[in-house]
Amino acid sequence: MPRIRTLLLPAALLCAGWTASAHAQVRAPRPHKRIEVVSQGMTPAQVRAVLGEPLRTRREGTLTYLYYANGSAAAGGDDYVVVQDCRVVGAHFANPSRFVARAPADTGTPPAAECHASAADSASAPPAMAMRADTPRTPAPPTDVNPGGAMPAQQPRLVAEDRPLPQLGAGEWRSKLTLRHPGTHLLAVPAASISSPTGFGVDMGEAFVGVAYQERTRFTTSDDATASIGMGFGDRDRLVGLEVSATSYSTLRGGGPFETGGLNFKLHHAFGDVWGVAVGYENAVRWGGSDAGQSPYATVTRVFRLNDDSSRPFSAIAATLGAGAGRFRSESDVAADRKTVNPFGAIGIQVIEPLSLTADWNGQDLYAAASIAPIRRVPLVINAGVADITGSAGDGARFILSAGLGFRWLPPFF
């Protein structure tokens, strides 16, 4: 009996072993899940080392696609890896075991042998994707590393190859690349006052000439004219500008131009193009016995912009207010030779860009005039109007006509 048990035990063990072996042959051992990771910046050779030889390759422009079976008919299409300049720039994997990983850009130049998209390529012609040795490139990382079904050609974030540059010298490049700079031109604008000095003036590099005519002088029937020339110095925006001008009186009559005249000075400062303040002295120096008295004054001008587009009607109003002695006094003070100070003021309306209407009280006369700048790029301004329209300082209204031309006497960078 014990002998029988001794024989049965090995038989049972054999049977169990056979059963296990047979079972093992029926159920294959469960494989470990294999993760295949393709990183940006990999070379095609490295991709092939991970995924194996591609089913096929395709070139489209600078891009090369390496296609791989994804093992799922439901997923449709094949997985693919996108290569540009010998570096992986993107991929599309439907196979859940495959992933594409972002990686820092590798700026190194891979060996040409690494750039073959397939073993067949490496055995044939020189690789089309081989980089130029003298132009190391950094593949731009795609923004969507797992496009999720969109065809790579539809991915706008993939980068194109740098365009070849023409062989030019530095001077030629400078000439070619200099940007069209918005030009600055002189602009003619009409006057904001006629007789009252404003708070604005010319500064360094700017100058003007002007002539004026009246059909009869005050209390006479004789006409007369003046001529002026002025220059600017200093910097009205940063500190102060100085306007110096010379006026010739009795220009049509008497001994001719500059027989009688005076020098005028004006210190002015501008606050942007809105405010201007000035102090001045007309006829500070006189010659020839002119009856145009010495006239110190202070004045301020404010420009109100009604529309930032000066080509629109009624785009601006300029108001000037000041006080002065000399010619700014009332007629009675002049007659009595009283040393008084009298206010003056002017208001001008820019009706249309080249035309303004002005009302001006210079302390003793009320002026009404129209001012026109007929040529937009030429700072020529013509004023026509009536002086003493109220008859408050003379014997009635007088027709006046004046014209001025501005210009630069220094280049603009001074």
Added chain:
Amino acid sequence: MMPTLRRTSFVLAAAAAVLAAAPAAAQSGNNSDNSGFIPSGSGAHSGSFLGPGLRTENEMFARNGDRVTFRNARTGCALRGAERAYRDSIAATTPTAAEARVQTLLGARDGTGDADAVAAALAHGAAPDSPLGRAARSLADALNGLMRDRGACGADRDSFDEAPQWQEAIRAFNDYIHNAPDSAFSPPAPELLAIHDALQSVVYHTLRNPNAP
């Protein structure tokens, strides 16, 4: 020659005769010589409506007090239209890496701009504190977000906040072009060409039709 001289002499003599025959100056009453023209001048034609002195007008920019603005609202609107056209034109293209960097920095293409990368490319290896490095940095900073979509046009020029940045970008670009050493152009950085293409496109179309909507 002689007939011309004779004719000129005759005209001068006639003019002198007329002047000599003219009556004496009529200076009576107070300030009779002040005939309306302002003796002290306030510019050639008294004070102008656009501010002090000789007036100039820039095709694109103006100043409103201390602020840089576009010349007017129409110019600003034309620039935004040109920006939009540029963005549309590049949307369907595949950029080079340099173009992508510049267009992203400009805000013309989606993404986060990298001013450091553009400045480094423009510096051509020069130190950041070198003149070229500073010019490159200045340009790159001026481009940051320059051409991003700012929406519809405003009604007045003050509503276009990008005007100072555009003026600075144009200035910085031309400064770079004129002041960079020759080595910076042998060859120029692809980023520089991309910047030129972008700025030139917008400036050209804006100035060609400044009243375009």
